[in-house]
Amino acid sequence: MSQHARLQHYDYGITCVDTELFRPGLACCYLVQEGDEAAFIDTGTRNSVPLLLEALAVNGLSLNQVRWVMPTHVHLDHAGGAGALMQVLPEAQLLVHERGAAHMISPQKLQAGSLAVYGQARYQAAFGDLVPVPEHRVKIACDGDRVALGSREFQIIDTPGHARHHYVVWDKLSRGLFCGDSFGVSYPELNDGTQRFVFPPTTPVQFDPAAWHTTIERLLAFDAQHVYLTHFGRHNEVREFGEELHRQIDAYVEYAERMAKDSNPQPEKFAELLMLHSQNLLKLRDSKVPPDVTRRLLGGDMELNAQGLLHWLQRHSS
C-alpha cells in the first residue's frame, strides 16, 4: 500500500474507509458512529468486507453495534459487498432504494448486468459472486424518510441522474451529504491544481441528464458544508462542484449528440474524446499530473462514461 491511508477520520464520528477497488484512492465507504450505534454508507465490494470489519475494530465497535448498511445505489462498487457484510452483522438492516431492493434480495440479474459492463475476467477479479440479502432484513428507503442512528437523524433524498436506484443521505449534524455517485467523482491525485477536478460518472445504463441537473439543484439547496463522495473522500467545495457538474453534464450531452451523427459511433473513439476533454480541464486548473498518469487514473472511468452516454443516446433517440 502506498502513502495513502486506508482510514481517514473526520469529525462527527465519520470515518472514510478505502474499499481498495482497483487501486487505493478510487473507492471508499463511510462508517458513521453515534452513541453506541454505527452505520455503513456504501459497502465496497465483497473483497472490501475485511477492511470494513477492520475499521469497526479500530473504532472500538463490535459487529452487533452496526444498525444500518446503506448502499447509496446498487452499482457494485457501492453495494457489491452488501450481502457478505450483512451475513456478519447480526443486528443490521439493509436500507436500499425501492428500485434497488429486488437486486439485493435476488442479485442474479444485477450480477449478469455488471458482467456485461465489465467483462468476465475483470468482473470476477473485482466483484465475485454476489450474496443475496434475506428479504426480512431489507428496508426500503423513500424520499424524505428519516433514519435514526442513536440520537442522530439522517434524511433520505431520492437522487436520479446517475442511476434511478440512487439515494443520498443528508446528515444534519455534520451538515454533510453522503453522495454516492450523485455529486460526481473527484480523485485525490488529480486535485493538485488551482481548483479541484470533478466529473460526472455517466455509467451505463440509467444516465439521465435532465434528472441529474434537478438532483444537483436539490442537493445544493441543503447548503451543505461537506460532500462525502464514494470516489473519493470529503470535499468542502460544494457549490463549485455543483456548478462544474452542471457544465460537464451539458458538455457530455453535446459530445454524445455530435457522436450521434456518426453512423457507427465507436465507444473507444468516444472514450478518447472524453479523456482529452478531462485532460484539458486539468490543464486549465494548472494540474502538474503528467498526461500518462491522468490517462491511467481516468481510463476506466472514461470508458464507462462513453458506454453510458452511447447507451443513453440509443434510448434517447429510439
Ligand SMILES: [Zn+2]
Ligand atoms: Zn454508480
